[in-house]
Structures are given as structure tokens and as C-alpha cells.
Amino acid sequence: MVLKNVDDDHLNDSLGNAGLISPDKEDLARLLTVPFSGRIRGGMRPGKKIIVMGIVDLEPDRYANTCPTCGRDSEKEDPPAHDVALKLSARFGDRQFLRSARISGKWTEEEASTVYFPFIPDQPFRIEIHCEHQRFRIFVDGHQLFDFYHKVKSLPSIDTVRIQGDLQITKLG
Incomplete structure (x- = not known):
């Protein structure tokens, strides 16, 4: 999976995916700026997973969102038309810890x-979103927290991940 910040047109290879550009530390900091929007190469499919590693802000206000979505640029539409x-x-x-679609x-x-x-607050975390045939399985720090059954039936159309909220991203994959 390749995550691409649509604002910067750079590739993030923070988890060492072979054959991709490996940014230096300054580029990586810019790439992982929140809010973040990145491309999922080939869309989702059973067996694929999204990993988000980061640190919760010291005084988080409301929430942090991680959203696999359908359609990269529709966020600019008013109102946004993409499925989440x-x-x-x-x-x-x-x-x-809520989930919806x-x-x-x-x-x-x-x-x-x-x-x-x-x-x-002020502590690291690791979220894994595993895509299976019928559902997503969500793990945080290695613990399976819940399943979320697919509402979007065309898995390959899920081609973007968006992250926003009171956190810093340290790695994506």
C-alpha cells in the first residue's frame, strides 16, 4: 500500500515498502502533517491492512479520526459526496471509541x-485496520477491539485514508 499526501505529491515509505521513495526526516514530517489524506494503491481488498502509528496530543480536545474513504478529491465538494x-x-x-460509515x-x-x-494523552498508539471479506477488524496496540461489517460493498473503491484530530502521525503503512 502506498499512502500519498495529496497536498505534497510525495510518497510516504515510513514502513519500508520496497521500491518506493524514502523521504528524509524533514520531508517525512511534512508528509505526516495532520490533517492527512493519503492514497491506498489499488484500493482495499481482503488481506490488506492500514497501520497508523502516532502520539495523542497532550491535551486532546474532542477526537481523532481515521477514515478509509471512497474518492480522493471529493472532500473539496460542498457537501462532500464520497462514501466513508x-x-x-x-x-x-x-x-x-466510536465507528460509523x-x-x-x-x-x-x-x-x-x-x-x-x-x-x-501524550502517549503513542498503533491502530491496525484489517480488511476481511465481510468486515474490518480493528486492533489498537495489538488488542482486537471490535469488528465493523462492510457498508461499502465495493472494496476496491475504498482508495483513500484520511486522518485528522488531536494527534501526531509517526508512521503509516
Whole structure:
């Protein structure tokens, strides 16, 4: 998978994917600026995963989002027309890790049940979104937290990952 910051037209190879450009530290800092939007080469498919490593801000306000979406540039449309295959939202105030999707312009009801809230201010985290035939499996720091069944049925159309919120990104893959 290649993540491409649409603002910079550079490739991020922070996890060492063979054959890609490896940016120096200054380029990497610019590439991983939040909000971030990156391309998923070939779209999603069973067996593919997205890894986001970062550090939660010292005083996180509301939430951090990680969204595999359909369509790179539709964010600029008013209103945005793209589907969101999975929106993960960490709300620090009430310590909830929520997930939802947007299909044909309508958000699904947020799902909220998790065993524990995995994020701590000023601490590192690792989110893995594993794509399977019927669902996404979400892991944080190696612990499986929940499954999210696909609402977007065309997995290859899920071609972009967006990250925003009160965090710093350290690695993507």
C-alpha cells in the first residue's frame, strides 16, 4: 500500500515498502502533517491492512479520526459526496471509541461498545485496520477491539485514508 499526501505529491515509505521513495526526516514530517489524506494503491481488498502509528496530543480536545474513504478529491465538494467505509472517532471527554460509515450521503448510527478506551494523552498508539471479506477488524496496540461489517460493498473503491484530530502521525503503512 502506498499512502500519498495529496497536498505534497510525495510518497510516504515510513514502513519500508520496497521500491518506493524514502523521504528524509524533514520531508517525512511534512508528509505526516495532520490533517492527512493519503492514497491506498489499488484500493482495499481482503488481506490488506492500514497501520497508523502516532502520539495523542497532550491535551486532546474532542477526537481523532481515521477514515478509509471512497474518492480522493471529493472532500473539496460542498457537501462532500464520497462514501466513508469506516470512520473511527476517539472522543476523550467521555472516553468512547466510536465507528460509523457514510453511504450515499447518510451516516450510519455510531457503534460504541468497546472493552476499554485505548488512548492516553501524550502517549503513542498503533491502530491496525484489517480488511476481511465481510468486515474490518480493528486492533489498537495489538488488542482486537471490535469488528465493523462492510457498508461499502465495493472494496476496491475504498482508495483513500484520511486522518485528522488531536494527534501526531509517526508512521503509516
